[in-house]
Amino acid sequence: MTKDTSNQMWGGRFAAGPDAIMEAINASIGFDQRMAAQDIAGSRAHAAMLAATGIVTDSDAEAMREGLLTVLSEIETGKFEFSTALEDIHMNVEARLKEIIGEPAGRLHTGRSRNDQVATDFKLWVRDQIDAAISGVEALIRALLAQAEAGADWVMPGFTHLQTAQPVTWGHHMMAYVEMFGRDKSRFEDARKRMNESPLGAAALAGTSFPIDRHMTAEALGFDRPAANSLDAVSDRDFALEFLAAASICAMHLSRFAEELVIWSSAQFRFVTLSDRFSTGSSIMPQKKNPDAAELIRAKIGRIFGANTALLMVMKGLPLAYSKDMQEDKEQVFDAADNLMLALAAMEGMVKDMSANRESLEAAAGSGFSTATDLADWLVRALNMPFRDAHHVTGTLVAMAESRGCDLPDLSLEDMTSVHEAITEDVFGVLGVHNSVASRTSYGGTSPVRVLEQVARWKEAL
Numbered sequence: 001m002t003k004d005t006s007n008q009m010w011g012g013r014f015a016a017g018p019d020a021i022m023e024a025i026n027a028s029i030g031f032d033q034r035m036a037a038q039d040i041a042g043s044r045a046h047a048a049m050l051a052a053t054g055i056v057t058d059s060d061a062e063a064m065r066e067g068l069l070t071v072l073s074e075i076e077t078g079k080f081e082f083s084t085a086l087e088d089i090h091m092n093v094e095a096r097l098k099e100i101i102g103e104p105a106g107r108l109h110t111g112r113s114r115n116d117q118v119a120t121d122f123k124l125w126v127r128d129q130i131d132a133a134i135s136g137v138e139a140l141i142r143a144l145l146a147q148a149e150a151g152a153d154w155v156m157p158g159f160t161h162l163q164t165a166q167p168v169t170w171g172h173h174m175m176a177y178v179e180m181f182g183r184d185k186s187r188f189e190d191a192r193k194r195m196n197e198s199p200l201g202a203a204a205l206a207g208t209s210f211p212i213d214r215h216m217t218a219e220a221l222g223f224d225r226p227a228a229n230s231l232d233a234v235s236d237r238d239f240a241l242e243f244l245a246a247a248s249i250c251a252m253h254l255s256r257f258a259e260e261l262v263i264w265s266s267a268q269f270r271f272v273t274l275s276d277r278f279s280t281g282s283s284i285m286p287q288k289k290n291p292d293a294a295e296l297i298r299a300k301i302g303r304i305f306g307a308n309t310a311l312l313m314v315m316k317g318l319p320l321a322y323s324k325d326m327q328e329d330k331e332q333v334f335d336a337a338d339n340l341m342l343a344l345a346a347m348e349g350m351v352k353d354m355s356a357n358r359e360s361l362e363a364a365a366g367s368g369f370s371t372a373t374d375l376a377d378w379l380v381r382a383l384n385m386p387f388r389d390a391h392h393v394t395g396t397l398v399a400m401a402e403s404r405g406c407d408l409p410d411l412s413l414e415d416m417t418s419v420h421e422a423i424t425e426d427v428f429g430v431l432g433v434h435n436s437v438a439s440r441t442s443y444g445g446t447s448p449v450r451v452l453e454q455v456a457r458w459k460e461a462l
Contacts, residue, residue: 195239275353
């Protein structure tokens with residue numbers, strides 16, 4: 001008879017059988033210890049409220065609050081020993097508090113449940129991450145503004161379908177990302193306002209019979225108000241989903257910009273030079289300088305998208321109020337927050353350090369018949385030609401230039417009048433790329449004047 005190897009296949013970690021498996025699947029202390037500061041802040045606010053309402057004595061509350069500070073210090077200095085047997089951060093903290101202050105620690109949980117406790121801790125943690133994300137986005141916007149102001153009149157090709165379309169300015173292109181990240185900032189700010197209601201005191205799901213003061217704890221923790229429905233308060237994870245949704249859109253913007261930096265820094269484009277701090281060399285090709293930071297930003301975004309989807313899947317089938325499934329709400333949020341902040345910091349660093357190659361940008365700006373639209377617009381303005389007719393005349397001239405291997409400004413007046421006899425020498429005044437961008441003075445246009453107006457507006461807004 002052969003030896004049973006099924007237990008070995010599961011691995012030594014679960015050799016003790018079902019008890020070890022249950023402990024491993026049930027415990028969350030391996031990741032929710034990140035919420036220690038928030039857990040202790042919530043407990044200290046709760047203890048103060050219990051004393052203020054006469055539910056516990058002032059001396060017991062003071063012992064709890066001081067003991068909790070000792071626990072926090074132990075955690076922050078690495079002296080605290082976390083136990084998987086105690087399942088989560090809440091029980092680990094409370095058990096250690098009992099060791100420090102004794103019997104009064106048992107009164108701390110009066111008028112609350114782990115359900116409202118974890119909802120409060122998690123919401124406080126997400127709120128802190130939203131604040132960090134807002135700061136990170138603002139720092140990136142400032143780096144983009146510096147690039148935009150420095151290159152407000154530098155011409156470069158604007159693309160559609162990654163084909164040369166019309167000349168734009170470097171400043172205008174940078175300001176496009178300012179607008180995108182500005183929307184991200186407002187989404188985080190909007191999510192923060194909506195989430196800023198305190199679950200604490202909702203207890204398990206129905207509230208509590210103790211005469212607690214939920215407005216007091218809400219104010220102490222920086223919330224605008226207590227959540228109005230105890231069932232919703234403990235089962236709601238919209239705040240985490242909104243954070244992930246806003247993070248996903250922001251991450252998408254980061255990935256789009258990263259893609260452009262990868263393209264722009266290539267030998268074929270040479271639009272930008274990334275600093276050595278955010279590039280790496282090749283192990284065998286000495287000429288290579290790889291935009292690894294941009295590529296890693298582009299890749300890490302998938303983890304943020306995945307976290308958003310994962311939490312939606314956790315929540316989609318849950319009845320009210322709390323289910324143990326909701327223990328799976330944190331790891332993906334923690335991972336997404338970490339990667340978002342890393343991506344924002346890396347992008348800010350790249351933008352601050354990168355150099356735009358003005359000569360390469362300008363050379364590329366005039367290629368690909370980029371001023372064809374300016375020619376069509378001139379035909380409409382100067383000759384009162386219907387735009388569809390102007391489009392046809394311009395297309396004919398583009399085809400002529402293409403067949404000769406030259407650009408539109410290289411055609412002679414005779415060439416142009418052979419297509420339409422009313423064209424005059426004045427047409428050459430609109431065919432240069434600098435003339436083109438200078439003429440785009442409509443609000444939001446690429447004209448250097450408009451770019452600098454938008455830079456000033458954003459500086460004031462920040």
